[in-house]
Amino acid sequence: MKVTGEICNSNGLTLIYAASLILFTFSVVLFQNGLKTVMIYLDGFYGLLLIIGALILQTNIHIKEKGNLRSSYTFIVGLFLIIIGYATCFIPGIFEPYPQIILIGFICFIAIIFIRHILIHKREEKNQFGYVQQISDSGLSLDTIMEMQYGLYMLALGFFLIPVNLGFLPYSMHAILGVLVVLFGIQLLVSGRIMTYTFKRSIISFFSATVLIMAGSYSVAVQNMNISFLGLFIGIFIISGGLYLFYYLFRTLITTKQPTTKPKGKHLQIVIILLILAFLTAFLMIIFGLSLLIVNLLPGFYTVILLISFGFSQFALIYAQSLEKMYYER
Template sequence: MAKYSMLNKADVSLDVIILFIIGMIMLITGTLLFPVSAGILPYYENGLYGLLLFIFALQMITLGKTPFREMRQSKLLLIIGVVIASIGIVTCFIPDIFNPIPRILLSLCFGPGGVLLLIQMVFSKEKLRPWLQYGRSFHHLIFGCGAVYLLSMLIGMLIWDHSLFSTSITAVTILIYGVAIVYLAETLRRIYRMYPEAEKSREGDIDLSSDKAMILVTAIFMQLLGILLIPVNWGLLPFSGSAQLGLLMVIFAVQMLAFGNTPIGPFFRSWLMILFGFIFAALGIISCIIPEILVSPLTVLIGALNIIGGITTLGKTCLPLFKKGRNPHLPTPRILVKLYVTQLAMNLVAILFGVSMFVSHLIPGQIIGVILTANGCILLYLLHILSLIDKIRAEGTN
């Protein structure tokens, strides 16, 4: 679940991290298509489409970046991002429920999106011409952006018409696209390290930091999962457990890579943390694309992380209350009491969820759905409390 972020030792910005994850999705997809085409592995297309839509929505919600252009943060953009994230989540969980909407959305994101981004790069006064004058690193940026935008157009056509190429050529094209995205991400990482001013600050009409945006996304995930599990357990809907676990692992990975937040608590964002984050992302991507192959190990891993994280954080939350008992005359602000209670409830729910993953039928599926929905509501309430605390702090410094 969402925790507070720690200071960074490995300074990698969120937009670079998301680019790396998109590159990983393409590299892993392209690699897996070879055994899939040979009939060695099954393939869950909805899992891939839902994951891509979710990542695009994550860029919109956290960074204000759409597949068509960068935009100021606004309530409208936030709403659109939440809707697309919800479509991506449900597409992952429930096979074929939204067909052909995910394919149409992704075709638009990759195809026309690539065209518009290329046009903006060429004609914008802030991009191509200044980049040509800034030096070698920005020449790599021009090459990386150009390659990604051109290949995006081709990927858009492939999503729209699967028969455009053979499976092998499609796999190679996706692999090349993945390499181009990773190349662009690494180029941006180096530029941000050499020129910190090149990294744009968040602008817009809403005050939603990246870590709070991740809490919002996680809350949406939990609420939709909980709501959908109720009809799923009544046998009214099909369900992809592997994609559900995979998407949750990707959320864990983004939190680890961007903020140093892990399911067992916050850590300094070291290069070791970055490595574990990419491992989590790779496992999640594979589980979304290839059904059932990683269900057992990921069930054990996620269950253990929820139990350990819930117990550990529960102890950290309760310990200050015992220390507070030594100073009975010192009042506790009401907002902090609400924060403690919210964290307490959130960690108890995490422990229950983790135990249910280990002991099947311990908690009925419908009850698990209610628990997860409640967890999503608690996360939204936590987001509200954190926003109030930030507001109080801002007023205190004025």
């Protein structure tokens, strides 16, 4: 229990643990591929490693104050790598062989940064003068970054589906659903939450997150995998999450007592926008979940509009929440 607590309470250990689960799952798939029982999907392997590596870059790089690496740069580079990772997973062979080259270069880059960081600390131990500042590369909490991943996932998937629906590109449905399950598992591991649900941090949630990450990684790694159960699970889970958000919002509006100081001006506008975005998110979650359960519920381009709208609403909701937090901290 102590070990699981340390993993869940450390950003670095959380993502390194998630990366180790992904690597272990892919090693199992490689073994099965050697026995000719399954076909491995290498694009999914490269893409998923780029995604988890970019998350590590966004949250755990610490640099010297006078270094050339700026916090905003690492965050933007992380977003760029995540988008490449999504594209590599979703669309077979889209960047081939560049994902392998980018992944190798990225791993070398991370190794150099961490070695440099270790050498700086070794030098500081020998002489006590000098100042080293640890800078979180984005200034955002890992929980916020994970919430952003859903918006980025929906936007990336929506835009990638445009050429897919026009017949210009293939797509890999097993990888699309598998990546989403991996995101569920990482968020549960990080904060005890999955989208609108909040779970108690316990050994059960830790092992549930482990199962989700491994199941999602396996779905990404195995080519032409039967994903009917996975689609059913994700569809029901997202629909129930949207219904729960509706219930929570209505219950809050009905049962909350009148505050002593009512919001006014810009604060009132932010509160109204927050409520509208929350209701919109709940509605889009239900529609998206239904589209996974009912085949051809939405025509191709309607699905694109749904995904892009969902993505933008997620980012707008996060931004509105940050403004609301700023007003309360004043």
